[in-house]
Amino acid sequence: MEEKKNAFFTTAVIAGILLIFTVADFCRGDRLYSETENRVLAARPSLSRESVFSGKYAEDYEAYVTDQFVSRDKWIGIKTRMDILLQKKEINGVYLGDDGYLIEQHLPEEYSELLVAKRAALLQKLVGEWDATVMLVPTADNILTDKMPANAPYYNQAVLLERIAAQVGENHYVDVYGSLKAHMDEYIYYRNDHHWTSLGAYYGYLAWAESRGEEPYAYRTDAMTVVSEDFLGTLHSKTNLDRKGDTIQYFEGTEKRPVTVTYDFNEVTDTFYETSYLDTKNQYGFFLDDNHAIVQIDTSYRNGKTLFVIKDSYANSMIPLLTPHYQRIYVVDLRYYNGRLSTLMKQMEPEEGMDVLVLYNCIHFLEEFSYSE
Amino acid sequence: MVFSSVLFLFRFLPFFFILYFLVPGRGKNVVLFLGSLFFYAWGEPVYVLLMLFSTVVDYVNGRLIWRYRGRKQAKAFLVSSVMINLFILCFFKYADFLIQSVNGLTGARLPLLHLPLPIGISFYTFQTMSYTIDVYRGKAKVQNSILDFGVYVTMFPQLIAGPIVKYSAVEDALHNRKVDIIGISHGAKRFAAGLAKKALLANTIGELWAEISAMEIGGISVLTAWMGVFAFAFQIYFDFSGYSDMAIGLGEIMGFRFPENFRYPYVASSVTDFWRRWHISLGSWFREYVYIPLGGNRRGVPRQLMNILIVWTLTGIWHGAGWNFLLWGLWFALLLMMEKLFLGKILAQLPKGIGILYNSLAVLLGWVLFSLGSLGEIGGYLAAMFGFGGKLGDSQGWYLLGEYFILFGIAAIASTPLPNLVMGRLEKSETGWGIALYRLGEKVVPALLLLLSVAVIVDGTFNPFLYFRF
Incomplete structure (x- = not known):
């Protein structure tokens, strides 16, 4: 029974x-x-x-x-x-990773020699034609190596960057890798998202200024403005663990003088920062209203200089830092822009010429960058 | 349909069993037959006709053999049954392999047929052959009910991956089976355990093998190569034995007693022992219908060796139309012959641990042959395992070891009789808490295994099923 x-x-x-x-x-x-x-x-x-x-x-x-x-x-x-x-x-x-870091995995076998060669050749062509500056930002796995799990495999971007530097020439190449590596113990990448933080972007900016021979604007890293303390980004989504959110900050200095930001030629606003995103899952969209095909920025620095940026989402938090150096900045995201890049560039170029900046993280560069005449 | 799927667990299974237990008496066989046809047709909407054809052919041949039993005609109908089954099996399974081989040998350019393999064909043709042969031999009575015979052939629990149930084993249960709550609970627990083997162990450790087997073979270290084979060994064992457990459990819920298919093969102390513990229903099928009719061990040693060679050649290619499967069969034939001649006697005198080690090595090397498609890959992989070319250990290997060592530990323990031994001890323990622990474990463990398995299945990035190919 x-x-x-x-x-x-x-x-x-x-x-x-x-x-x-x-x-x-x-x-x-x-x-x-x-x-x-x-x-x-x-x-x-x-x-x-x-x-x-x-x-x-x-x-x-x-x-x-x-x-x-x-x-x-x-x-x-x-x-x-x-x-x-x-x-x-x-x-x-x-x-x-250690210290509460989630770090996106990029396996070496995912990036073939063929792919690297193809992207590098396109980049070299662009640099040759436009005298462009190249900023490729390494992802967290390459910089926060002390926080990575023991022996964890990762695609070695130092090797990629060395090759790119050699191919485009040292004076077209910004060493973001070295700059970030020197600050690897600081809060330069989000713990729950694959992007770099505003501080990381700032160190990228310093590297850019140094390589371009520009005097960097005195942004105050000790007085950044906090806009969110509960940012759970893409890496949190992939793992879905209970975690403490990241802090999103920005430099007020970027908007010390008025700016006009025009998205896709029709949406006009007077700020780089869209607070409405802070209530959504995609809080990183705070910077430059997430992703647009073309953004036009008019600053109040009347130096007559124009910059044309070809970029991914990493650039969104760094571009505002470039404000004091240009009167006008065009920003193009090739994932959303369907036209021919070279035509657009010629169309936008003022008579006195423009600087061209290619700003991607290494992975997005390999996955997305293209240039054809 | 695969057992380890949301579709089976939360659609087919509940509806089937509610219907099955609501319908009284003979109606249960109708439910089982139609349910099985639906189950099969879900994955094979066309080949279900082939299975029905095979059913009808053997039903008719069975009756004719019975009618003419003891006379010459009976043999003719037996031959007809066996030939048709073998033809179906060979045509769908080996035609392209034969054409390729002919093309390769003669330089001919015969076109390939590119027929997809009907799921479970290797299992149900072997089952129906066991029926007609047993009727011919007088070991089983004829089945006059096409429904009952149809149930035997198409029964969904063991239809697509065994165990291969001989007709005589379920003859009575087909029309008269009793089941009580103890049998049902036993079957349900068995099903949960089998599901856990498949989802929690085979799928998870299989990911490691998938990762390693996709690597450039020339570059992997000794450590990585061995982890790869171990991962495959555990994957195939838990995949296949888990499926058998689920089949046996489902059968038990309905009152069928299917034969056991695995008995801890990885603790076998010789290859001879291994084959008494691995895929037992296939081994006993070959023993009964091939090995013994050929004379078995009764006609002298040379003849016995010949018979071993024949049976394991067939065992090899039964697993798939490929040279690697043939090689895999021959590898075991060689070892078995050596054990018959002298190795068995030596092993018997050595400690059991040595035997287990020897068998493990033999089986692991066998899995290399089994799991890699081409001779080039096999050679490269074996070279990597024994350190020709690569390093002993590299950071990749150490990283993967870190990711998987706990799973390896669990898999190793789960492939020994230890967990069952512990449960058995508790059940028979004299102390109150031992029994209490058993009673609690009996309820909590299957429920927990079931829930965790569902989590893995829903997450479901990796849910291959190895024995579908056979």
Whole structure:
């Protein structure tokens, strides 16, 4: 009798788990998008004779059921915690570093020699034609090496940068690597996001100024303005752990004199900083209103100089620091700009010429940069 | 449909069992048959017809063999059944391999058929052959109900990955099976344990093998190479034995008793012992329908060696149409022959630990042959394992070891009888707390395993199923 009671109980627990989640799964609604996973979830496939007999319907339906499964985010959270219990130092492409750092993983095998050669050649062409300055920012895995898990593999960007420097020539190359490495113990990368902080961008700016022979503006690193203390960025999303947020700061000095910022030629504002993003998941969008194809900045420094920046999102927090050096700055993001870059550049170039700056992190550079005449 | 999927666990399984237990008497077989057809057709909407064809052919041949039993015609129908099954199996599984081999040897350019392999074909053709052969031999009675026979062939628990259930093992259960709550709870626990083996161990450690096998073989260190084989060894064991556990558990819930398929193969103390513990249902099928009919060990040593060679050649290519599978079979044939001749006697006198070590090495080397497709890769990998070319250990190897050493530890313990031994001790313990602990564990552990497995499945970045290919 005792044995039967136990057997009944055991069965009830197992069957109960399966049934409860089955019922719960039928009660939930479909989601289009997962914010935590940052991807579109599979939708219910449509039924057709063709899709059934090819097996595609079954395949799609299975993806749909799995993607939409009740409390999907919580299940993934359980899996992540299991991984941590197993002492895993890498979760979903993110290293769990020391001092509370999440560091994005970039494996060496992902960046082939062919890819590097191709991007470097395009860059060399651009530099040759426009006398451009090149700023490639290493990602956190290359700078915060003391915070990386022991022996963790990473794509060595120092090698890439050496090659780029040689190819474009030292006087076109800004050594951001060395500048950041010298400050590796400071808060130069976010702990929960793949971007550099405003302080990191500031050290990048110093390297730029030094290489260009410009007198750097006296931004006050001891008096930066805090706008958020609960920034949980992309790396947090990928791991979905309970974590303390990052602090977002900016330099007030960047807006000491009035600016006019025009997004995609139609949206005009008088600031680099969009506080509305601080209430969303994408708080980094605070800088330069997230990403736009073309941004035009008119400063109040009437020196007649124009800068043309070809960039990724890393640049967004550094560009405001360049304000005192130019009267006008054009900013182009090739992920969003569909036209021909060289045509645009010729169109924007004033008679007296313009400086050209290529500002990417190394990874985005390899993944996104292109230039054609 | 794969057992370790949201679709199976939270759609098929609950609906199937609710229906199955609601419907009384003979109706249960109708539910099981239709449910199994749906289960199979979900992944193979076309090949389900092939399976039904195979079912009908063997049903008819079985009846004819029975009708003419003891007469010459019976043999003709047996031959017809076996030939049709082997033809189906060979055509779908080996045609392209044969064409490629012919092309390779003769320089001909015969076009390939590019037929996808029907899931489970190697399993169900072997099952139906066991039926007609056993009827011919008088070891089983004819099955006059096409429904019951259909249930036997198509039954979803063991349909796509075994165990290979001989007809005689379930003959009675097909029309008359009893199940009580103790059997159901036992089956449910067995299912949860099997699911955990698959999702928590095979899938997770399989990621390591996937990572290592994708590396440039020339560049990997000895450490990385060995971790890779160990990872594959654990992956294939927990994948396959987990699937068998789930099948056996599901069968038990319905009152079927399927044969055990694995008995801790990695603690075997010789290769002979290993094959009594690994994929037991396939081994016993070959023993009963090939090895013994060929004379087994009763016709002298040379004949026995020949029989071993034949059986393990077949075992090898049963696993897939590729030279590496053949090589894998031959590797074991060689070791088994050596054990028959002299090695077995030596091993018997040595401590058991040495035997286990020897068998592990033999099996691990076997997995290199098994898991890598081409001879070039196999050669390169073996070279890496034994330090020709690479370093002993590199930072990549140490990093991966750090990522996986706990999982390796858990997998190693889980592949020994230890966990069951502990549970068994507790169950039979005289003290009150021992029993209490057992009772608690009995309820909590399966539930926990089930929940954690679901987490891994939902996360589901990596859920391959190795035995689909066979």
